[in-house]
Amino acid sequence: MKRSNEPLIDAAAIQQRVAALAAEISTDFAGQDVVVLPVLKGGVFFGVDLARAMTVPVQLDFIRARSYEGDRSTGRVEFSIEPTVPLRGKTVLIVEDILDTGRTASAIVERLLESEPEAVELCVLLDKPAGRVVPMSPRFVGFEIENNFVVGYGLDYNEQYRQLSAIYTLEER
Numbered sequence: 216m217k218r219s220n221e222p223l224i225d226a227a228a229i230q231q232r233v234a235a236l237a238a239e240i241s242t243d244f245a246g247q248d249v250v251v252l253p254v255l256k257g258g259v260f261f262g263v264d265l266a267r268a269m270t271v272p273v274q275l276d277f278i279r280a281r282s283y284e285g286d287r288s289t290g291r292v293e294f295s296i297e298p299t300v301p302l303r304g305k306t307v308l309i310v311e312d313i314l315d316t317g318r319t320a321s322a323i324v325e326r327l328l329e330s331e332p333e334a335v336e337l338c339v340l341l342d343k344p345a346g347r348v349v350p351m352s353p354r355f356v357g358f359e360i361e362n363n364f365v366v367g368y369g370l371d372y373n374e375q376y377r378q379l380s381a382i383y384t385l386e387e388r
């Protein structure tokens with residue numbers, strides 16, 4: 216498998232969308248104690264660019280979720296890294312690379328609610344609504360895409376391609 220030569224979403228379009236989302240989030244969350252929480256590893260590139268473009272003060276922490284597909288592909292989620300910044304009373308903004316089945320994000324929301332934050336909101340760079348199994352509608356979405364496998368800007372295929380500044384589709388070769 217190899218990435219496409221032409222990007223599906225180029226670097227300029229991503230950065231333009233990041234700036235617009237950061238402005239929207241900064242307006243919506245003004246006056247709140249915000250924790251930006253990128254999901255390792257894929258959400259880090261987007262999350263850090265987003266935080267840098269935000270005009271409200273934020274704290275930064277991370278969570279790492281791994282989904283294990285069971286025999287019947289029930290998809291259990293485990294956390295190997297959890298935030299250490301206190302979340303009680305905070306507005307927690309989960310930043311994910313992509314929302315597909317929704318299993319990972321819904322498990323993260325459930326886990327974070329245990330910390331009694333003021334609010335938990337979800338911001339995803341990419342949304343594949345066609346893949347949804349668990350109903351989840353993120354408050355902030357970068358781009359809606361078709362049900363293809365994509366790489367770049369945090370998204371990997373076997374840990375490759377994360378560092379690319381654009382989003383590419385994966386192709387048979």
Ligand code: IMP
Nearest residue numbers: 314315316317318319363364365370371
């Ligand atoms: P979900 O739990 O099915 O919503 O899956 C979300 C996770 O699956 C993401 O955080 C990614 O790690 C991975 N994933 C889903 N679709 C893609 C894709 O097209 N490219 C790379 N990773 C993907």
Ligand code: MG
Nearest residue numbers: 256257370371
């Ligand atoms: Mg991944």
